Amino acid sequence: MARRRGRRPGTTDTRDAILAAAGEAFAHKGYDRATIRAIAAAAAVDPALVYHHFGSKEQLILAVMNVPVDLDVMTQEILNAPRAEVGAHLVRVILDICDSPAGTAVLAQLRSGMNNEWNAQQPGEFIAIPLIRRVMAGLEVGREQTSMRAGMVIAEIMGLVVIRYILKLEPSASAAPDKLIAAIGPTLHHYLTDDLPGVFEPAGSGRRLPPG
Amino acid sequence: MARRRGRRPGTTDTRDAILAAAGEAFAHKGYDRATIRAIAAAAAVDPALVYHHFGSKEQLILAVMNVPVDLDVMTQEILNAPRAEVGAHLVRVILDICDSPAGTAVLAQLRSGMNNEWNAQQPGEFIAIPLIRRVMAGLEVGREQTSMRAGMVIAEIMGLVVIRYILKLEPSASAAPDKLIAAIGPTLHHYLTDDLPGVFEPAGSGRRLPPG
Numbered sequence: 001m002a003r004r005r006g007r008r009p010g011t012t013d014t015r016d017a018i019l020a021a022a023g024e025a026f027a028h029k030g031y032d033r034a035t036i037r038a039i040a041a042a043a044a045v046d047p048a049l050v051y052h053h054f055g056s057k058e059q060l061i062l063a064v065m066n067v068p069v070d071l072d073v074m075t076q077e078i079l080n081a082p083r084a085e086v087g088a089h090l091v092r093v094i095l096d097i098c099d100s101p102a103g104t105a106v107l108a109q110l111r112s113g114m115n116n117e118w119n120a121q122q123p124g125e126f127i128a129i130p131l132i133r134r135v136m137a138g139l140e141v142g143r144e145q146t147s148m149r150a151g152m153v154i155a156e157i158m159g160l161v162v163i164r165y166i167l168k169l170e171p172s173a174s175a176a177p178d179k180l181i182a183a184i185g186p187t188l189h190h191y192l193t194d195d196l197p198g199v200f201e202p203a204g205s206g207r208r209l210p211p212g
Numbered sequence: 213m214a215r216r217r218g219r220r221p222g223t224t225d226t227r228d229a230i231l232a233a234a235g236e237a238f239a240h241k242g243y244d245r246a247t248i249r250a251i252a253a254a255a256a257v258d259p260a261l262v263y264h265h266f267g268s269k270e271q272l273i274l275a276v277m278n279v280p281v282d283l284d285v286m287t288q289e290i291l292n293a294p295r296a297e298v299g300a301h302l303v304r305v306i307l308d309i310c311d312s313p314a315g316t317a318v319l320a321q322l323r324s325g326m327n328n329e330w331n332a333q334q335p336g337e338f339i340a341i342p343l344i345r346r347v348m349a350g351l352e353v354g355r356e357q358t359s360m361r362a363g364m365v366i367a368e369i370m371g372l373v374v375i376r377y378i379l380k381l382e383p384s385a386s387a388a389p390d391k392l393i394a395a396i397g398p399t400l401h402h403y404l405t406d407d408l409p410g411v412f413e414p415a416g417s418g419r420r421l422p423p424g
Contacts, residue, residue, distance in 0.1 A: 125379070151375060151384040152395050159371025163363060167337070172363040182410025183364050187399050198394025 015053050017043040023064045031061060031125070061126045067102045069127065075134040083139075087192060088185030090135060094157055095177045097127060098165055107165045128157050139192060145200055152191040160184055227265050229255040235276045243273060243337070273338045279314045281339065287346040295351075299400030302347060303393045306369055309339060310377055311389075319377045340369050351404060357412055364403040372396055 021042035025034035036057055040047040054060040055072075062069060074093050081089040097103045132153050136146050160180065163169045172180065190196075233254035237246035248269055252259040266272040267284075274281060286305050293301040309315045344365050348358050372392065375381045384392065402408075 129381075148383050148387070148391075148395075151381060151387075154381065155371035155375045155384065155396075156368055156399075157371065158374050159367035159369065162370050162374065163367045169341075169363060169366065171360050172367065175360070175363075179360075179411055183360075183403075183408060184367075187368075187402070190399070191395075196395060199391055 014043075014045055014049060018045060018050055018053060018060075019064055022060050026061060026064060031057075036060075058126065058130050065102075065106060065126065067097070067106060067127065069097055069102075071127075071130055071134060074131055075138060078131075078135050079138040083193070084189065085185070086135065086139065087188030087190075088181050090132070090153070090188055091157070091160070091181045091184045092177065093131070094128060094161065095180065098161060099177075107161075128161075129154055132157070136192070141192065148199060149191055149196075153188050156184060156187055156191070226255075226257055226261060230257060230262055230265060230272075231276055234272050238273060238276060243269075248272075270338065270342050277318060277338065279309070279318060279339065281309055281314075283339075283342055283346060286343055287350060290343075290347050291350040295405070296401065297397070298347065298351065299402075299404060300393050300397030302344070302365070302400055303369070303372070303396045304389065305343070306340060306373065307389045307392065310373060319373075340373075341366055344369070348404070353404065360411060361403055361408075365400050368396060368399055368403070 018039065021039045022034070025039050025042065028034075029038075036047050036050050039060075040050050043050075050060065054063055058071060062071070078086060078089045078093060098107060129150075132150050133146075136150050136153075141149060160172070164172045164175075164180070167173075230251065234246070234251045237251050237254065240246075241250075248259050248262050251272075252262050255262075262272065266275055270283060274283070290298060290301045290305060310319060341362075344362050345358075348362050348365075353361060372384070376384045376387075376392070379385075
């Protein structure tokens with residue numbers, strides 16, 4: 001009777017069934033609304049097995065996209081760098097992913113214009129953004145500033161990827177990674193750690209005049 | 213007999229015929245390969261009339277896209293700003309275009325994912341890039357550094373537009389323009405005018421060791 005409850009844990013079949021169910025769920029419901037519980041049900045496995053095989057929903061979608069990167073490992077690599085070089089390391093990790101075989105395949109698909117919106121948003125939403133959020137969480141940045149700073153970092157990285165890999169504008173498209181890292185790294189460092197006048201109010205200045 | 217040579221200059225008909233021919237030509241041949249001469253022939257008008265109505269190929273494609281911006285006027289506005297504020301002015305002009313009715317329409321089209329690649333590249337290629345190139349030409353930047361610096365500026369602006377208007381990521385999507393200008397303006401100023409170590413070699417350092 002136990003077999004009727006689903007596939008056995010640990011087999012390739014289980015992994016493939018979860019991947020297939022997740023691919024369906026993400027495509028039809030979107031990332032946010034596709035739950036691990038529903039994916040597990042569709043694959044006829046226990047939700048715990050989804051975590052066993054993929055660790056997290058974020059890692060599951062990377063597996064669906066066939067991008068073999070581990071966000072936790074990458075985050076740790078970036079945070080292990082000297083503080084002044086975190087921005088540069090972040091650019092390097094992103095360029096490495098884009099230049100990897102999996103990254104090249106994803107970007108070629110995007111460039112072909114054959115993608116629906118869900119696909120087009122994948123690399124930014126499911127690699128760059130979670131990675132940057134993890135890096136920010138590891139830095140000592142005021143929590144209330146995290147999402148604005150992350151947005152600025154994401155914009156800069158997204159723009160670099162678009163002009164280098166999607167639009168293929170020169171000289172960025174053919175520039176050596178080191179040149180781009182030298183160009184963009186200090187900007188990311190600035191966004192991650194500097195005071196940003198006009199963006200954040202100085203502490204204690206949040207007083208508002210009463211209306212009228 | 214004169215009527216057989218084509219439509220009369222200066223009429224709405226002429227303008228519309230040129231726009232229709234240009235739309236066809238850009239969609240089928242791409243911007244670079246669609247010549248003013250061929251567009252004029254398809255519209256049965258003299259090429260001089262195309263220039264009379266639209267000024268330049270760059271302005272013609274903006275008219276095809278129905279984005280009523282004048283690149284020369286915008287460039288002059290930006291260059292009239294104090295040097296230290298050129299970056300901030302550039303961000304403001306781009307945000308103004310994106311928030312205008314025409315910009316909103318173009319961005320909504322992009323967001324819908326219903327566009328082919330040619331359409332998706334339009335706003336970046338035919339507004340942001342020509343504008344930035346004109347601004348760079350008006351600044352006293354070494355000619356050999358112009359395209360790398362422009363690429364960095366373009367990446368930053370493109371990323372901002374993507375996260376604010378296409379992906380609609382918060383808090384950038386709802387941030388007041390002044391906050392974004394305070395955030396991004398200094399970066400553009402840095403890319404436009406500062407020394408960028410590691411990106412450009414110091415003058416005179418171009419010596420190469422002989423091979424072997």
